[in-house]
Amino acid sequence: MPEPKKYHLIVGSVVVATLFWFSVTMSGAFKAHFNVPLAVANLPEDMAVASELPEEVEVTLEGSGWQLLFLSVSHQMKFVMPGNRLSKSRTIQLASVMRDAMELPSGLSVVSAYPESITVDVDRMITKTVPLRYPVRELTFKPGFGLSGEVQLSPDSVTLQGADRVLDGITSWPIETKSYKDLSLPVLDVLPVEDSLGSLVDVSPATVQLTIPVEQLADMEFTEVPVEVQDVPDGKEVLLANATVSVYVRGGVNTLSNLEDTDFMAILDYARIEADTSGMIDPRMNIPAGVTLLKIEPEVIRYTVRQDEDR
Template sequence: MAIVKLSATERRRLSAFFTCLVLAVLAWLFTTLSTPQPYTIQEVLTYKNAPQKRAFHSLQPDTVNATVQGTGWQMLFSSMNKESKPITIDLSTLETRNYVVLNSQLKQINLNKDITQQIISIDPDTLYFDFSNRLVKKVPVQLMLGIKYRKQFAVSGNMIIKPAYITVSGPTERLKQINLWKTDSLLKTDVSETVNTRINLQSVKEGNLNVYPKTVQVIIPVDEFTEKTLDLPVKLINNHNYDNVKVFPQRVKVTFTTSLNRYPDMTEELFEATADLDLWRDHGYTTLPVKLTRVPPFCKIVKISPTNIDFIIKK
């Protein structure tokens, strides 16, 4: 392949040409991007002053196309910035009609916009709403947990949510589908003490629903756990014929974990160990497995020794 060799003068001229070309392109881009021009962006809608006596349902998506007057630089940066503030729409006119004209609220909307990014029109121009009777319903709060406890620590009592029920108001048909309301996820790691905090409820995704209150207090008792062993008597059940049955052994050792605070209170009266005589009568068992039919809450059984007992039936 032939290689064109340029003299030093020709190389300087070629370098100057490309330098001028790049500068001309940059100047053109700068001028073009600095010139004010309208461009369209998608905006998310939020609502305020919703009717208190009328439940509503929007008949269109919660996003609109907004035409903005700005420079090319602003258009470029707006496409890169996905966290623009939503447009807040005043719904006070829905008390007397079923639509809202957006362009009539442009002055109010632009008060919250940068002076260099004023909205000049919105498409669609009008939002339409469907109405139904507004009802109120109380539903339980469901706590969403993502807690990791330190080794040997765990929940030691009932979790408390205040309030346990929240009020939801909205259309009848929609409320029939709501049986609970979830909180945001409560995320914690290496927890070794009681959790007492406030957490937000999951946000309302529909403009025709209201939830009160927006936050709840959560109390999660946490304590260190240790092992304890008790000797429990074995209770024979389903002795329908009142046979004279002797079991061996008559007591079993039960090892379980419990919180340090409740350790002294863990006595045999709180537990019940049983052996079912029907297993012999109906299924021919020669030994009877021991089952715990009553265990205090927040106790975890580690082992039962022995797990099976012998028995003798005297005729």
């Protein structure tokens, strides 16, 4: 068995020899594969990309082992495809373009790329504004509570910028859905706008404010709601058996406390009266937002139509 001092010398010699071998070896030429993020820049101002492009491309580089090792650790590579020559759709040979466009350290070169080629479709850039849509995933309330108004988004629309053929069929834009359960208080939340088309479409703004008005619910009666006949032609007069109706509604406590009889309206359309043969008709109710109609009394209103001798 070697003496302790000789043992340390042997180990040290092996380590030095290994490091020397590794250093010499890494100075030689190697090939390595890298996944590189892909982007398109410097398109003509009035043009936009109209086809889905891969987020990354695989490139094979050749160079010294040290350089390739540094690149694999630093993750600093990206491929920005020059778009200043893309005035129309064309097929790009990736390896050829990457040799010219990628900024690589001296001594590194592009050997190949996968996919070998990609087709870049371009089209006229347009801007359009579309309403937001919010498909509620789940909305529940604690007993005795409910909506006291409409669920609102602010802003209620977004501005889209992209290629004409991409935006042509888009009539609305989604936001991220979220569940709200057992609510007893109003909700004020900020939700991100969906990025469903990735780099093809720029969406602004990126977030919207969601308001869900929640109150304790109550039932209330309004006994002197006026009845109005609309679109009565000249020379006609409609006499009503009831000038007012009673309305039973449900809504938030605070909402109901601020309402009066005149905030409601029972409407009779003359066109329906003219088509009716029974002499009675159910009114169309105009009620404030955030209020649910439970019942009206009477349910139908008797009427008489006569010539207006004063006209």
